[in-house]
Amino acid sequence: MLTDYFKLAFKNVKKRGIRSWLTVLGIFIGIAAVVSLISLGNGLQAAINAQFGVSTTEVITVQAGGLNNYGPPGSGAVNPLLEGDVEAIGRLSVVERAIRRNIRAGKLEFNDRTVFGYATNIPDGEDRQFVYDTIEAEAEAGRLLKDGDDKRAVLGYNFYVDKVGLGKEVNPGNNVLINDETFEVVGIMKKKGSFIFDNIVLINDEPMKDLLDYGDEVDVIAVQVKNKDEIDLVKSEIEDLMRKRRDVEKGEEDFEVSTPEASLEQVNSILNGVKIFISLIAFISIFVGTIGIINTMTTSVYERRKDIGVMKAVGAKNSHIFLIFLIESGLLGLTGGILGVLVGVTAGYFGTIGIGSYIGSSIEPQIDPLLVVIPIIGSFVLGAIAGIVPALRAASQRPVEALRS
Amino acid sequence: MISLELVNYSLKNLWKSRGRSFLTILSIFIGITTIFIFVSFGWGLYDYTNSFTTGSSVDKVVIQAKGLSAPGLDESFKLTDDDIEAIQKTTGVYEVSGSYFKAAEVKQKKKTVYTFLAGYDPETPIMLELSNLKIQEGRLLRPGEKDAALLGYNYLLADRVFAEPYSLSDRIEVGGRKLKIAGFLEEVGNPQDDSQIYITNDFMEDIYGKDNLSYGMIVAQVDINDMPETIARIEENLRKERDLDKGKEDFYVQSFEDLIASFKTALNVIIAFVVLIAFISIVVSAVNTANTMVTSVLERVKEIGIMKSVGAKNSEIFKIFLFESAFLGFVAGVFGAFLGWLISYVAGVTLDNLGWGFLSPHFSISLFAGCVTFATLTGAISGAWPAWQATKIKPVDALRYE
Numbered sequence: 113m114l115t116d117y118f119k120l121a122f123k124n125v126k127k128r129g130i131r132s133w134l135t136v137l138g139i140f141i142g143i144a145a146v147v148s149l150i151s152l153g154n155g156l157q158a159a160i161n162a163q164f165g166v167s168t169t170e171v172i173t174v175q176a177g178g179l180n181n182y183g184p185p186g187s188g189a190v191n192p193l194l195e196g197d198v199e200a201i202g203r204l205s206v207v208e209r210a211i212r213r214n215i216r217a218g219k220l221e222f223n224d225r226t227v228f229g230y231a232t233n234i235p236d237g238e239d240r241q242f243v244y245d246t247i248e249a250e251a252e253a254g255r256l257l258k259d260g261d262d263k264r265a266v267l268g269y270n271f272y273v274d275k276v277g278l279g280k281e282v283n284p285g286n287n288v289l290i291n292d293e294t295f296e297v298v299g300i301m302k303k304k305g306s307f308i309f310d311n312i313v314l315i316n317d318e319p320m321k322d323l324l325d326y327g328d329e330v331d332v333i334a335v336q337v338k339n340k341d342e343i344d345l346v347k348s349e350i351e352d353l354m355r356k357r358r359d360v361e362k363g364e365e366d367f368e369v370s371t372p373e374a375s376l377e378q379v380n381s382i383l384n385g386v387k388i389f390i391s392l393i394a395f396i397s398i399f400v401g402t403i404g405i406i407n408t409m410t411t412s413v414y415e416r417r418k419d420i421g422v423m424k425a426v427g428a429k430n431s432h433i434f435l436i437f438l439i440e441s442g443l444l445g446l447t448g449g450i451l452g453v454l455v456g457v458t459a460g461y462f463g464t465i466g467i468g469s470y471i472g473s474s475i476e477p478q479i480d481p482l483l484v485v486i487p488i489i490g491s492f493v494l495g496a497i498a499g500i501v502p503a504l505r506a507a508s509q510r511p512v513e514a515l516r517s
Numbered sequence: 518m519i520s521l522e523l524v525n526y527s528l529k530n531l532w533k534s535r536g537r538s539f540l541t542i543l544s545i546f547i548g549i550t551t552i553f554i555f556v557s558f559g560w561g562l563y564d565y566t567n568s569f570t571t572g573s574s575v576d577k578v579v580i581q582a583k584g585l586s587a588p589g590l591d592e593s594f595k596l597t598d599d600d601i602e603a604i605q606k607t608t609g610v611y612e613v614s615g616s617y618f619k620a621a622e623v624k625q626k627k628k629t630v631y632t633f634l635a636g637y638d639p640e641t642p643i644m645l646e647l648s649n650l651k652i653q654e655g656r657l658l659r660p661g662e663k664d665a666a667l668l669g670y671n672y673l674l675a676d677r678v679f680a681e682p683y684s685l686s687d688r689i690e691v692g693g694r695k696l697k698i699a700g701f702l703e704e705v706g707n708p709q710d711d712s713q714i715y716i717t718n719d720f721m722e723d724i725y726g727k728d729n730l731s732y733g734m735i736v737a738q739v740d741i742n743d744m745p746e747t748i749a750r751i752e753e754n755l756r757k758e759r760d761l762d763k764g765k766e767d768f769y770v771q772s773f774e775d776l777i778a779s780f781k782t783a784l785n786v787i788i789a790f791v792v793l794i795a796f797i798s799i800v801v802s803a804v805n806t807a808n809t810m811v812t813s814v815l816e817r818v819k820e821i822g823i824m825k826s827v828g829a830k831n832s833e834i835f836k837i838f839l840f841e842s843a844f845l846g847f848v849a850g851v852f853g854a855f856l857g858w859l860i861s862y863v864a865g866v867t868l869d870n871l872g873w874g875f876l877s878p879h880f881s882i883s884l885f886a887g888c889v890t891f892a893t894l895t896g897a898i899s900g901a902w903p904a905w906q907a908t909k910i911k912p913v914d915a916l917r918y919e
Binding site for chain 2 (some may be wrong): 130131134135137138141142145149177178179180188189190191217219221225226228363364366390393394396397399400401403404406407408410411415
């Protein structure tokens with residue numbers, strides 16, 4: 113029974129040729145735009161999230177309060193964190209270890225050219241392995257830093273493939289000038305697909321402190337918790353401790369303790385905002401496409417009032433007529449939806465690869481099944497909704513008048 | 518031109534199928550509204566950036582140390598008094614002044630806010646001229662004045678930076694010190710600049726100690742007719758003074774116009790992208806219009822046949838249908854521009870109240886006219902093909918057509 117409706121609807125759609133295609137084209141463009149923009153947005157989001165380059169979620173970070181949105185962590189601090197804070201946090205019973213992290217800007221000279229970028233410290237002893245694990249550092253060439261490596265550095269992957277603007281690849285064994293002091297490059301990190309980590313310079317704690325002269329100041333404290341399930345408890349214990357140490361009251365903290373999820377969430381909420389905004393504008397075209405369907409269906413009902421009259425005269429019920437037009441209109445939406453998803457997903461897929469190679473991030477483009485299913489079902493439903501009023505009008509026609517016209 | 522008679526005939530036809538005409542107009546109308554909104558805000562942003570390139574900023578050159586953060590937050594490379602001296606000696610430079618920048622903690626009751634604390638020299642206030650900053654209330658700082666601050670516009674208002682507004686008789690707690698308020702600056706239109714606090718360089722040195730400070734930014738007023746050469750000479754002198762080879766500079770020298778230019782490029786890309794997406798809906802509505810016109814031609818095959826057989830020329834038939842679709846676009850354009858104006862206006866006022874005054878829409882006759890023309894053209898173009906089809910109808914076939 114239902115298949116008959118579909119057959120009839122399909123035949124009618126086909127009969128109107130060019131006009132049906134134009135109607136479908138409207139929905140198609142809208143769906144293709146929305147689907148491709150959303151999947152591009154998802155790709156971009158994945159690329160940006162990859163920049164965080166942190167694999168474990170059991171790390172809590174502590175930062176001093178200040179203008180923290182203008183540069184690397186710690187750069188906008190009003191009252192910087194100190195070495196003593198790191199030690200005190202490390203002594204908490206729920207904390208496995210607390211590690212000082214400094215991220216500083218510097219210049220690097222090689223091949224008679226200068227580039228500017230970030231350097232970060234690598235601690236000695238057991239902490240070293242922990243830092244390597246969290247940033248998933250592995251040597252692509254040469255080796256990673258060891259205890260006692262003075263005046264030696266490990267560089268990010270981009271130095272190895274001459275992507276930082278030095279005009280020549282840096283290889284293990286080369287000497288480079290960092291802030292006018294000679295460092296031997298002992299290794300290159302594996303490609304991380306993150307423009308922060310692929311352009312970074314790793315130096316051991318002591319030589320970095322000597323070189324950049326930041327004394328006791330700490331930019332960020334990375335805290336490993338003993339028990340992953342207690343992460344919120346640890347967070348509040350660190351907050352209590354820091355409030356005491358910095359002599360501030362609850363609600364007046366001049367520092368931030370955050371879990372990695374929290375900082376990711378912040379970035380993601382901004383990205384989602386942008387995505388929603390863009391999709392909303394693109395959605396307008398779907399809406400316009402829907403108006404096109406209403407238009408076509410209104411015309412279709414008008415053109416076929418004689419047919420409707422005949423159908424009714426031979427016993428078609430109002431509900432039959434209604435369904436015929438509703439399905440026809442849903443079919444217009446569905447066709448546009450399927451074509452739109454095909455084109456949109458393809459565009460999103462290749463677009464994501466494009467973005468990935470542009471920002472030097474190795475993101476796997478993914479096809480979100482929801483992004484296929486929802487638009488297809490949605491376009492059928494939208495088409496059907498667009499057809500309700502014209503279909504109702506068709507159903508309520510009186511056979512006698514229809515036949516007379 | 519099209520005759521009055523044909524116009525009359527077209528309008529009657531549009532009225533006869535008014536449901537369809539209405540839906541077609543609606544679909545163009547929505548797209549035009551969207552485009553109007555984005556173009557008016559985009560245009561407003563250009564106006565905003567242009568206001569800098571025409572004001573007191575034109576003859577200013579900005580010197581900053583390279584780094585990866587905002588001025589004052591990254592002190593990897595420092596600009597010092599020696600650099601100021603080197604710039605001062607450069608031919609073509611009239612005045613030079615350095616500014617310190619620090620992140621500072623500002624408190625009202627229990628609430629803490631972090632903002633930029635900027636130092637400047639009241640004797641050569643070219644840093645304020647750089648961004649056209651003028652006094653809204655009170656006065657500028659006096660040379661050497663201590664314990665007094667000049668506040669951004671947002672401190673004058675409730676619920677912007679803090680719940681309670683400040684007035685000239687109040688004191689404000691900055692970095693643990695209670696400062697006198699010398700004056701408030703005019704509105705810049707963005708929350709960051711409007712919550713900035715200015716004090717004298719001398720006071721800055723008192724608070725932080727001269728050794729712990731370096732200039733976040735040096736501003737020079739130069740001979741406007743000799744700008745590129747002067748910039749090159751400043752670079753040369755700084756390289757000599759800082760003992761650096763060409764190509765290895767750890768500083769930038771830029772005219773204010775250069776700074777704005779890079780901002781404009783980013784602006785171009787964003788606005789173009791957003792308008793492009795909004796444009797998709799216009800394409801869809803053009804398809805709808807074409808559809809409507811195709812239907813309209815099909816419905817009137819017989820009529821066209823009759824008109825032709827009593828002597829209507831092909832060009833007249835073409836004009837009738839072209840006029841109809843262009844008219845649909847025109848009506849949509851008028852209403853779309855009007856609604857777009859209404860929405861932009863309300864949004865602009867709302868944004869202004871939220872402290873984003875620089876995001877203000879631009880309205881002009883050319884924007885309205887542009888939108889209406891664009892909509893009319895969209896209608897005409899999408900109607901061209903169906904109109905052309907109409908002229909190809911043969912009278913004999915048409916009369917036989919059922």
